[in-house]
Amino acid sequence: MTDLTRISAAELSGLLADGSVSSVEATRVHLERIAAVDGDVHAFLHVAAETALATAADVDRRRAAGDRLGPLAGVPVAIKDVLVTADMPTTAGSKILEGWMPPYDATVVRKLRESDLVPLGKTNMDEFAMGSSTEHSAYGPTHNPWDLERIPGGSGGGSAAAVAAFEAPLALGSDTGGSIRQPAAVTGSVGFKPTYGGVSRYGAIAMASSLDQVGPVARTVMDTALLHDVIAGHDQMDATSLATDWPSMAAAATAGLADGALKGVRVGVIQELAGNADGFQAGVKQRFDETLALLSAAGAEVIGVSCPNFEYSIAAYYLIHPAEASSNLARFDSVRFGLRENPADGPITSERVMSATRGAGFGPEVKRRIILGTYALSAGYYDAYYGSAQKVRTLIQRDFQAAFEKVDVLVSPSAPTTAFKIGEKIDDLLAMYINDITTIPANLAGVPGLGLPMGLAPEDGLPTGLQLMAPAMQDARLYTLGAAIEQLLEASWGHTLISQAPELRTGNTRSAEGNN
Amino acid sequence: MSTQPVESTEPGESPEPGVITAAQVAHLASLARIDLTDDEIASLTPELQQIVDAVALVSSVATPDVPATSHPMPLTNVFRDDVPVPSLTVEQALAGAPARDGDKFRVPAILDED
Numbered sequence: 001m002t003d004l005t006r007i008s009a010a011e012l013s014g015l016l017a018d019g020s021v022s023s024v025e026a027t028r029v030h031l032e033r034i035a036a037v038d039g040d041v042h043a044f045l046h047v048a049a050e051t052a053l054a055t056a057a058d059v060d061r062r063r064a065a066g067d068r069l070g071p072l073a074g075v076p077v078a079i080k081d082v083l084v085t086a087d088m089p090t091t092a093g094s095k096i097l098e099g100w101m102p103p104y105d106a107t108v109v110r111k112l113r114e115s116d117l118v119p120l121g122k123t124n125m126d127e128f129a130m131g132s133s134t135e136h137s138a139y140g141p142t143h144n145p146w147d148l149e150r151i152p153g154g155s156g157g158g159s160a161a162a163v164a165a166f167e168a169p170l171a172l173g174s175d176t177g178g179s180i181r182q183p184a185a186v187t188g189s190v191g192f193k194p195t196y197g198g199v200s201r202y203g204a205i206a207m208a209s210s211l212d213q214v215g216p217v218a219r220t221v222m223d224t225a226l227l228h229d230v231i232a233g234h235d236q237m238d239a240t241s242l243a244t245d246w247p248s249m250a251a252a253a254t255a256g257l258a259d260g261a262l263k264g265v266r267v268g269v270i271q272e273l274a275g276n277a278d279g280f281q282a283g284v285k286q287r288f289d290e291t292l293a294l295l296s297a298a299g300a301e302v303i304g305v306s307c308p309n310f311e312y313s314i315a316a317y318y319l320i321h322p323a324e325a326s327s328n329l330a331r332f333d334s335v336r337f338g339l340r341e342n343p344a345d346g347p348i349t350s351e352r353v354m355s356a357t358r359g360a361g362f363g364p365e366v367k368r369r370i371i372l373g374t375y376a377l378s379a380g381y382y383d384a385y386y387g388s389a390q391k392v393r394t395l396i397q398r399d400f401q402a403a404f405e406k407v408d409v410l411v412s413p414s415a416p417t418t419a420f421k422i423g424e425k426i427d428d429l430l431a432m433y434i435n436d437i438t439t440i441p442a443n444l445a446g447v448p449g450l451g452l453p454m455g456l457a458p459e460d461g462l463p464t465g466l467q468l469m470a471p472a473m474q475d476a477r478l479y480t481l482g483a484a485i486e487q488l489l490e491a492s493w494g495h496t497l498i499s500q501a502p503e504l505r506t507g508n509t510r511s512a513e514g515n516n
Numbered sequence: 517m518s519t520q521p522v523e524s525t526e527p528g529e530s531p532e533p534g535v536i537t538a539a540q541v542a543h544l545a546s547l548a549r550i551d552l553t554d555d556e557i558a559s560l561t562p563e564l565q566q567i568v569d570a571v572a573l574v575s576s577v578a579t580p581d582v583p584a585t586s587h588p589m590p591l592t593n594v595f596r597d598d599v600p601v602p603s604l605t606v607e608q609a610l611a612g613a614p615a616r617d618g619d620k621f622r623v624p625a626i627l628d629e630d
Contacts, residue, residue, distance in 0.1 A: 103608035196588045210587050236596040242589065315573040326548060333549075335621050337612030343551070348624045351549065359551030367550055368560060371541065372567055374548045385571065388578030393585040395577060429563060430570055446588020472589060 004029045009075050009169040009223040016063070016074045023056035023063075023074030027118050030076045034120065034167045036506035042142050043152075043162040045081050047121035048088050052076065055118045062116075071250070072226055073116035078162040078171040081122040082129055082155075083214070084203040085109050088119070092205045093127040093137040093155075096332050096339045096361030106203025107238070108172060108214050108231045115230045120168055123158030127363045128329065129179055129207045131155050132435040133425070136365040141422055144187060146462055146501050150419035153183030159217045160187040165504060170227050171217040176208050177317055178415075178439025180215045181451035185414035185465025188453045188497045190224045190482075191217045193439075195472045196446030197242035199228075200235035208324040209240075211317075211443040219498050221256070221452060221482040225249035228475070244473065252476035256483030263299035265481060267292075268407030272310045273438050281417040283457025287464045288413050291454050294488050303407055307399035310441050312392045314433055317440045319376050319389035326373030329366070332358060368429075397445045404471045409481055412438050414451040414465030442469050450478040452486055453497035463497060534572060536565040 004012060004026050015021040031049050038044055059074040084090045084102035091097040105113070112119060126136035134142040134157030142157040144150040145165035152161040159171035160183030173180040175193035184191035192215045199214045206212060216227035228249040235241045255261065269292060275285030296302050334340040334357035335350075342348055343356040362370070376385040403410055415438060425431045442449040447469050454466035466485065470477045490496055538561045545552045552560070606619050615622040 100612055103604050103611055197591070239594045240587070240589070240591065242591075309577065312574055312577055315571040318567060318571050319574060330549075334614060335623055336609075338614070340614035342624075347628055349628050350624045350626050351628075353624045355546070355549045355551045358549055359553075362550065364556075367545075367552070367556070368563060368567075370548050370550060371544045371560065372564055374544045375536075375540075375564065375568070378544075378547075384575055387584060388574040389571075390584035390586055391578035391582040392574050393588075394582050397585060397588070429566060433570075444588070 005033045005166040007169075008220050009072060009218060009226060010220070012075055012169060013072055013226075023059045023118060024053060026074060027052050027056040027076050027120070030120060030168055037165055037504045038167060040143060040148055040505060041145055041161050041165045041167070042140060043123055043158045043165060043167055044078070044121045045091060045093070045124050045139055045158070046088050048119060051087060052118050052120050059116045059118065070115040070230070072170070072230060075117055075170060076120045076168050077112055077117045077227070078120050078123050078159055078168040079109060079112075080156055080159045080171065080173050081125055082174050082205050083109055083172060084205065085119070085122065088122050090122065090205070091139070092129070093125040093139065094361065094363070094366070095138040096357070097337070098339070100337055102203075104203065107200035107235045109203065111231050112172075117170070117230065123156070123162050123171060125158055126155035127366050128205065128325070129155035129174060129176055130325070130365045130369055132178070132182060132432055133420075133422070134158060135422060135426055136363060138363050143422070144419045145504060146188065147419065149421055150462070151186070151422055152419065153186040153415070155179040156183050156191075156217065160184055160189050160191065163217055163219050164189045164498060164501060169218065170223060172214060172227075172231070173217045174204055174212060174214050175439075175443065176211045176213075177321065177443050178436045180217060181439050181449055181465070181467055182415045182435060184217065184451040186419040186463060188463035188501060189217065189219050190221055190450075190452045191215065192224050192228060192451075192475075192478070193442060193449045194228065194232065195242070195448045195475055197240050198244070198246065198448070198475060199231050200233075200238045200241050202235055202237035206328040208321040209328060210324060211321060213443070219496075221450070221479060221486045222250065222253045225253040225479045228479075247476045249476055249479045252479040253483040256480040257487055260299065261480060261484035262295060262488070265300045265409065266407040267295055267300045267302045268305040268403050268410045269302060270310065270403070270410055270412045271304050271306045272308065273412035274304075275413055279416045279434050279437070280413070281457060281459070283459045284413045284415070284417060284464045287455040287457065288466065291466055291485070291489065292411070294492060295485065298484075298488055305403045305406055305410070307396075307403055307441070309392065309395035309399050313396055313440045313444055314437055316389040316392035316396070316444060317436070318372070318433060319385050320393070320444075322369040322373030323376045323386050324373070326370045326377065329370055332361065393444050396441055400441070400445045400447060400471070408470070409477065410469040412467050413454070414438060414467040418457045418460055418462035418464060438467055445472075447472050448475040448478055450482045452482055454489065455493070455497065456500065534568060536561055536568055
């Protein structure tokens with residue numbers, strides 16, 4: 001019998017639709033997989049086994065009754081813990097929200113339920129999504145299924161590891177500076193950052209409001225597109241939500257499978273991110289160059305383009321992001337939700353309780369960024385830092401505009417290196433921040449970005465990722481080209497990349513809470 | 517969102533622009549309402565210095581002729597129809613509160629007595 005954890009969501013939905021598999025069976029095998037491997041991987045902060053099985057049974061019952069169900073009905077899905085869920089605790093990876101049960105669902109979670117997907121649980125992340133390795137989770141790191149001693153990327157390392165470890169076929173992520181695309185790269189999975197405003201952020205715990213975007217995570221481009229179709233669309237609860245009628249991303253991905261889908265496509269290679277700069281691993285550069293050669297052979301026109309201001313993107317990001325985060329995280333005030341901690345001595349006043357709570361509840365990276373953001377917004381420094389960073393943002397948008405006058409899509413490696421060892425960069429802030437050099441420009445400009453597997457680096461046998469970027473609103477173009485490139489690469493390998501992941505040890509019982 | 521300049525960093529004002537001192541970190545932490553231990557201040561000071569040195573790069577290209585961008589997809593006049601929609605009940609709103617008093621959030625004294 002088919003191992004239901006190994007097939008794609010598209011294949012699983014076919015089996016569910018024709019009745020050869022029930023959602024309860026599909027859900028149960030994924031829960032069993034989580035129980036077997038998540039003690040080692042630690043992708044999940046919470047697993048809602050009973051609720052998931054009850055949801056699946058309800059889907060099965062309604063399918064049997066002849067109800068018209070959506071294309072992903074009955075398919076299990078994991079949810080990044082930055083998204084609030086009324087029936088599961090939501091912590092955003094922070095002690096300050098330990099055990100918090102939100103009083104409502106995020107819009108994207110509501111949409112999952114309305115489309116009859118089966119939420120399995122909540123996935124681990126860097127605290128409040130601040131990080132590139134999931135090492136900053138207050139509940140312990142997630143481990144990369146390709147090598148458990150290595151990071152799964154971040155901040156959405158839990159969602160990426162969950163799909164890469166076959167614990168779920170689909171997951172939701174959020175991407176502020178690369179938190180969907182960089183984990184996809186280092187775990188051999190696929191992730192998509194939609195155009196800013198394409199997916200509602202209502203109920204996504206806000207970090208940097210002008211950068212945050214929710215998006216889909218999966219193992220194939222088609223599955224990513226199917227999940228994108230479920231969550232996209234206007235939401236009046238999010239003032240930044242775009243009132244756009246989005247085309248079907250799944251149809252766009254299907255179009256990419258046709259012969260000649262890459263013929264004549266103008267592919268721009270961003271010279272500043274092409275792998276020649278410091279910090280790019282040789283094997284990443286090699287796989288990237290080989291992929292470009294495949295694209296040329298398939299009829300694409302590969303053109304070098306320069307985006308000179310991308311050099312300043314990390315500096316701008318690490319001003320804009322902390323500034324906005326310092327403001328957003330002011331909501332953790334020990335009054336309405338979350339932790340309350342009294343000061344060790346002295347008078348018990350609201351202000352002192354708030355300071356004691358935040359001192360006890362926030363981890364080191366969150367404190368660092370809030371204080372940096374407070375500095376950047378201080379009178380006297382505001383123009384030099386935050387104001388200048390906003391100007392850099394304009395320059396980066398102009399670079400994109402100029403590039404997209406010449407090409408249809410921009411490409412780069414999704415991450416400069418393969419997965420590094422847990423602990424290797426935790427004490428080197430700038431080395432950690434540079435991980436996001438390839439992904440941050442898309443967030444600053446609001447354009448969509450797709451990350452997909454690009455092969456294993458020869459020197460360490462670990463996954464590398466390809467990033468595609470299109471002009472704002474052209475998300476569908478990325479699915480068409482992404483599906484075409486995925487097909488081309490898999491034909492050249494003779495298999496999918498994820499099929500090469502080592503078998504995980506099974507049978508070790510997962511503990512309820514992270515205890516690494 | 518509010519990203520206007522906050523209070524001046526006085527009295528922890530830096531001796532010169534771009535130099536981060538321990539006193540300044542302590543003052544920023546108090547503005548941000550985060551209690552820090554002396555050890556945390558000692559490690560944060562050089563860390564913030566390192567980051568501030570790196571991000572100062574932005575001012576080299578941020579010339580006066582470049583307009584600032586605050587949002588990637590500028591939208592204006594975002595309205596919805598003015599119709600009542602369900603909101604949280606009192607019980608839902610209070611469900612996560614660390615302390616409550618009837619239908620209200622219970623908070624410690626707002627003013628210091630001294």
